[in-house]
Amino acid sequence: MKEQTWKLDSRTLRQIQDVLYEICGIYLTDTRQTMIQNRINALQKESICHNIKTLDDLLLLVKTNTQIRQAFINNFTTNKTDLFREAYHFNDMLNRTLIPLLRSNSMVKIFCSASSSGEEPYSIAATCLYAKTLYNSSSPIKIIATDIDTGMLELAKKGEYLLDSRLNKIPDWVEIDKYFDILKTLPQGVLSLRVKSILKSMVTFQQLNLFNKSYPFSANEFDMVFCRNVLIYFKPKDQENILAKLHNVLKLGGTLYLGHSEDILGLGTYFERLGNKIFVKNSETTISML
Numbered sequence: 001m002k003e004q005t006w007k008l009d010s011r012t013l014r015q016i017q018d019v020l021y022e023i024c025g026i027y028l029t030d031t032r033q034t035m036i037q038n039r040i041n042a043l044q045k046e047s048i049c050h051n052i053k054t055l056d057d058l059l060l061l062v063k064t065n066t067q068i069r070q071a072f073i074n075n076f077t078t079n080k081t082d083l084f085r086e087a088y089h090f091n092d093m094l095n096r097t098l099i100p101l102l103r104s105n106s107m108v109k110i111f112c113s114a115s116s117s118g119e120e121p122y123s124i125a126a127t128c129l130y131a132k133t134l135y136n137s138s139s140p141i142k143i144i145a146t147d148i149d150t151g152m153l154e155l156a157k158k159g160e161y162l163l164d165s166r167l168n169k170i171p172d173w174v175e176i177d178k179y180f181d182i183l184k185t186l187p188q189g190v191l192s193l194r195v196k197s198i199l200k201s202m203v204t205f206q207q208l209n210l211f212n213k214s215y216p217f218s219a220n221e222f223d224m225v226f227c228r229n230v231l232i233y234f235k236p237k238d239q240e241n242i243l244a245k246l247h248n249v250l251k252l253g254g255t256l257y258l259g260h261s262e263d264i265l266g267l268g269t270y271f272e273r274l275g276n277k278i279f280v281k282n283s284e285t286t287i288s289m290l
Contacts, residue, residue, distance in 0.1 A: 008036065
């Protein structure tokens with residue numbers, strides 16, 4: 001007998017929206033109903049959900065079963081990323097933020113707050129490694145990369161990617177075989193890559209929900225914070241709360257990098273704008289939750 005598909009109606013749509021917002025802050029409007037149905041269809045096919053009969057049963061288990069809750073979250077996260085995406089931020093690292101840190105041989109600590117499948121933190125690591133050679137530095141580099149999606153974190157730790165240079169323009173200074181093992185060359189010149197151990201050793205992956213009330217970091221801990229292309233999934237008030245927490249863990253004079261369609265909203269007095277979604281912390285004030 002064919003298993004019945006979980007079909008959304010107005011009641012279950014609202015319940016899914018509410019539960020998703022409650023547990024991780026992701027806000028999906030009614031216009032995303034088709035996407036929500038597609039994500040629910042994908043979730044139903046997972047082995048962990050095979051014995052769940054109805055959407056009501058699912059939503060109850062999301063609240064009471066840790067594994068079901070994580071599967072639910074993983075299915076509703078959006079993971080679009082590339083190596084050296086929005087390359088102007090890596091150029092800014094090379095030409096501005098890293099220079100005083102590396103020339104003083106200081107520890108460099110970076111928080112990549114929505115690391116997805118890992119391309120972003122490994123791009124950060126490669127940039128730091130190249131800059132260390134460029135500036136003849138012995139600075140230790142530590143990158144903390146977090147994501148809410150456990151499936152993405154596992155992919156990130158594995159560090160295997162496809163690179164299509166026709167679609168993904170990487171900076172001229174990047175020597176691919178210096179940072180990645182080339183596993184094979186596919187048709188149209190697409191490269192199958194695996195991150196070298198020297199980059200992996202610089203990155204620590206851990207799970208973090210940006211919607212949490214607090215983060216497991218100290219005040220003024222990081223020289224740089226990357227929070228790119230994730231704030232768009234939150235309500236404006238929640239975006240500001242996330243930005244406040246990121247401000248607090250960033251050092252005075254440290255740099256916050258946001259995605260191309262994101263902004264610091266009402267926190268403008270706490271940062272200097274440099275353009276290209278680059279913001280420098282200029283206030284020692286600890287910002288409270290808004």
